[in-house]
Amino acid sequence: MVQQLVDAAHQCFAGVGEGEVADYIPALAAANPDHFGICIAASDGQLVAAGQAEQPFSIQSISKPFLFALICQAIGEDSAKEKLGVNSTGLPFNSVLAVERSGEGLSNPMVNAGAIAATSLAPGDSAEAKWAFIEAGFSRFAGRPLEIDATVYASERVTNQSNVGIATLLSAQERLWFDPEISTDLYTRQCSLSITTRDLALMAATLGNGGRQPVSGDQVVDPVICQHVLAVMVTAGLYETSGDWLYDTGLPGKSGVSGGMITVIPGKGGLATFSPPLDGAGNSVRGQLTAQYLSERLGLNLFASRPAT
Numbered sequence: 012m013v014q015q016l017v018d019a020a021h022q023c024f025a026g027v028g029e030g031e032v033a034d035y036i037p038a039l040a041a042a043n044p045d046h047f048g049i050c051i052a053a054s055d056g057q058l059v060a061a062g063q064a065e066q067p068f069s070i071q072s073i074s075k076p077f078l079f080a081l082i083c084q085a086i087g088e089d090s091a092k093e094k095l096g097v098n099s100t101g102l103p104f105n106s107v108l109a110v111e112r113s114g115e116g117l118s119n120p121m122v123n124a125g126a127i128a129a130t131s132l133a134p135g136d137s138a139e140a141k142w143a144f145i146e147a148g149f150s151r152f153a154g155r156p157l158e159i160d161a162t163v164y165a166s167e168r169v170t171n172q173s174n175v176g177i178a179t180l181l182s183a184q185e186r187l188w189f190d191p192e193i194s195t196d197l198y199t200r201q202c203s204l205s206i207t208t209r210d211l212a213l214m215a216a217t218l219g220n221g222g223r224q225p226v227s228g229d230q231v232v233d234p235v236i237c238q239h240v241l242a243v244m245v246t247a248g249l250y251e252t253s254g255d256w257l258y259d260t261g262l263p264g265k266s267g268v269s270g271g272m273i274t275v276i277p278g279k280g281g282l283a284t285f286s287p288p289l290d291g292a293g294n295s296v297r298g299q300l301t302a303q304y305l306s307e308r309l310g311l312n313l314f315a316s317r318p319a320t
């Protein structure tokens with residue numbers, strides 16, 4: 012039944028022509044707008060897919076919940092909350108104003124400032140040691156060794172001045188725990204990791220499965236950490252339209268500018284989609300339609316409320 016619904020969603024939304032492919036990172040503009048992959052990974056490791064679920068693309072902002080999970084595991088979830096902040100900024104993901112407005116440099120690990128600050132907290136006292144921690148952690152979530160998309164990394168590296176600016180401002184507010192340029196570079200590397208829709212479904216399913224990777228059985232982070240990560244995804248996973256998303260799906264999600272999107276179904280699994288055309292807020296158009304379609308038909312909304320029988 013799940014396969015039939017996933018196939019039906021693919022058929023229903025493949026023809027949707029709305030949205031624009033992101034081009035502020037030049038390499039992303041080369042994405043094929045027709046690519047459309049869907050994959051569901053159940054908590055027991057079963058996979059159901061349709062379309063281009065094996066097409067590689069860069070993870071971009073979908074790295075943020077996984078990085079936050081790894082940092083919570085490394086420094087403790089209370090310390091991570093106190094250092095990074097967990098409230099929604101209500102401003103775009105790359106907003107400098109959001110950092111200034113909070114007065115103390117707190118934002119949210121789902122936007123760039125919070126994610127760069129989180130990157131700076133990775134264990135290790137050199138860029139390479141921190142990168143080894145990040146790369147290994149992401150690979151454990153995926154259940155296979157992940158590599159950087161060198162073209163995307165090179166392209167983003169020369170166009171990420173505003174992220175360097177955010178990191179410098181955070182550093183001035185004593186909200187960065189490593190060199191601003193190196194922290195930004197590590198963040199950029201992590202955003203350039205190449206994944207597929209299938210990888211993302213398993214990564215999302217790991218967050219929904221108390222931190223245990225469904226296929227490898229690896230306990231990547233503690234269950235309580237997943238609970239906090241999912242809460243933060245609800246506050247800001249879909250940029251400024253996170254409220255609309257929650258209203259429509261009732262599930263924690265995270266999107267990224269390369270067109271990927273994850274939806275976590277706690278206790279059941281993870282849904283991932285890939286379709287590059289984005290709406291005005293930066294969320295994949297077909298990804299949102301698919302998540303809403305499947306959430307409704309599979310009865311996944313966490314806020315579902317019915318009279319007691």
Ligand code: GLU
Pocket residue numbers: 071072073104105123167174199202266267268269293
């Ligand atoms: N690496 C991208 C940036 O920092 C990620 C943006 C996103 O996916 O939201 O601009």
